[in-house]
Amino acid sequence: MAEHAQYQNEIYLQGLADHVPPFTTDATRLESVAESRMEPGPFGYVAGGAGSGDTARANREAFARWRIVPRVLTDATTRDLSTTVLGTALPAPVLLAPIGVQSIVHPDGEVATARAAAALDVPIVLSTASSYPLEDVAAAGGPRWFQLYWPNDPEVCASLLRRAEAAGYTALVVTLDTWTLAWRPRDLDQAYLPFLRASGVANAFTDPAFRAGLEKSPEDDQPMAILRWVSLFTGTDKRWDQLAFLREHWDGPIALKGIQHVDDARRAADEGMDAVIVSNHGGRQVDGALAALDALPEIAQAVGDRLEVLFDSGIRTGADVLKALALGAKAVLLGRPYVYGLALAGEAGVRHAVRSLLADLDLTLGLSGYRTPAELTPDALRRV
Numbered sequence: 001m002a003e004h005a006q007y008q009n010e011i012y013l014q015g016l017a018d019h020v021p022p023f024t025t026d027a028t029r030l031e032s033v034a035e036s037r038m039e040p041g042p043f044g045y046v047a048g049g050a051g052s053g054d055t056a057r058a059n060r061e062a063f064a065r066w067r068i069v070p071r072v073l074t075d076a077t078t079r080d081l082s083t084t085v086l087g088t089a090l091p092a093p094v095l096l097a098p099i100g101v102q103s104i105v106h107p108d109g110e111v112a113t114a115r116a117a118a119a120l121d122v123p124i125v126l127s128t129a130s131s132y133p134l135e136d137v138a139a140a141g142g143p144r145w146f147q148l149y150w151p152n153d154p155e156v157c158a159s160l161l162r163r164a165e166a167a168g169y170t171a172l173v174v175t176l177d178t179w180t181l182a183w184r185p186r187d188l189d190q191a192y193l194p195f196l197r198a199s200g201v202a203n204a205f206t207d208p209a210f211r212a213g214l215e216k217s218p219e220d221d222q223p224m225a226i227l228r229w230v231s232l233f234t235g236t237d238k239r240w241d242q243l244a245f246l247r248e249h250w251d252g253p254i255a256l257k258g259i260q261h262v263d264d265a266r267r268a269a270d271e272g273m274d275a276v277i278v279s280n281h282g283g284r285q286v287d288g289a290l291a292a293l294d295a296l297p298e299i300a301q302a303v304g305d306r307l308e309v310l311f312d313s314g315i316r317t318g319a320d321v322l323k324a325l326a327l328g329a330k331a332v333l334l335g336r337p338y339v340y341g342l343a344l345a346g347e348a349g350v351r352h353a354v355r356s357l358l359a360d361l362d363l364t365l366g367l368s369g370y371r372t373p374a375e376l377t378p379d380a381l382r383r384v
């Protein structure tokens with residue numbers, strides 16, 4: 001089986017009928033393609049990073065320092081990329097990262113993303129700040145996890161978790177690196193912030209506990225509802241011992257997202273968490289931060305036998321995925337590339353972006369001499 005690589009054959013065969021893919025198969029070029037076709041506000045929001053953009057650049061540079069050392073005369077003609085993460089069966093070690101406010105790039109937003117992912121059986125991680133209510137996105141039917149921006153109001157928190165569980169989200173991803181938005185010059189220069197225009201507030205505005213805390217409904221007084229939204233999701237009143245609250249209100253596995261320091265990873269394991277996602281939020285939060293890939297090996301080594309280690313920030317190609325897996329990740333989350341796919345061609349665009357990555361990964365794995373992700377160790381790489 002080398003099913004993901006079939007996309008390569010499919011593309012060449014369609015060429016015989018004069019069809020070419022909807023946009024480039026090279027995700028490292030997607031950003032510039034998207035820039036020429038997107039509105040400046042939404043493009044800047046998606047592409048932008050914290051401060052100088054240094055962390056987002058560092059994420060990419062870290063991948064370039066690790067080189068794959070291919071093996072020959074191994075049995076890699078047929079490959080099996082499937083794996084299981086937090087109880088979810090994956091066709092390949094790739095999930096779609098939680099990305100809020102997707103309606104700013106395409107009117108169908110997260111619903112289109114969820115449909116494309118469901119068709120491929122690739123799990124989505126739906127953001128708390130999605131443009132569509134979590135129940136509407138669940139209707140796409142694919143494997144799904146829910147990402148929590150941990151609200152300051154416990155009633156709202158419990159209510160969101162109840163709804164996510166009822167709608168079939170099977171794992172919880174708690175994002176800890178974004179209790180306020182960083183200094184983001186690209187957005188500041190355009191004075192562009194989607195939430196102030198009521199994008200990305202659908203889960204809250206449809207939530208009974210959120211609505212109960214308002215004098216007038218969000219439909220009758222939108223500015224007041226937005227103000228409550230901002231105050232709910234801003235601030236640092238959370239501590240490690242409060243993870244117990246999430247355990248009480250969520251039956252499935254829990255992952256902590258935004259882990260960069262090995263001591264935080266150890267603490268997550270001590271607190272009984274099921275996974276950590278090594279991530280610097282795609283370079284959107286701390287300017288000058290460690291590249292996420294450079295944080296990965298130490299964390300995987302320290303806690304890889306106690307919980308599942310996932311990774312995101314800077315994944316663009318199959319080689320990037322291979323490198324993260326070899327350095328200890330069980331699976332990776334894809335961020336911006338699928339959002340550019342959504343912007344460029346809606347549901348079909350997400351499908352194309354994801355299929356391209358999976359095919360590239362499948363071929364790169366095989367050509368490097370490996371049959372399965374589990375065979376990858378740091379020995380597959382050399383740091384230069």
Ligand SMILES: Cc1cc2nc3c(=O)[nH]c(=O)nc-3n(C[C@H](O)[C@H](O)[C@H](O)COP(=O)(O)O)c2cc1C
Pocket residue numbers: 045046047059097098099100127128129147175257279280281282283284312313314315333334335336337
């Ligand atoms: C436009 C945008 C919105 C995002 N929204 C969220 C979010 O709502 N919740 C979250 O946990 N992470 C969010 N992230 C971070 C991603 O989940 C992920 O960590 C990051 O995009 C990975 O880096 P990459 O884009 O370089 O692949 C967002 C990222 C972008 C680009």
Ligand SMILES: O=C(O)C(=O)c1ccccc1
Pocket residue numbers: 099100101129178200281284
């Ligand atoms: O923009 C982001 O990076 C992000 O994580 C976010 C935060 C709040 C709402 C939507 C997205």
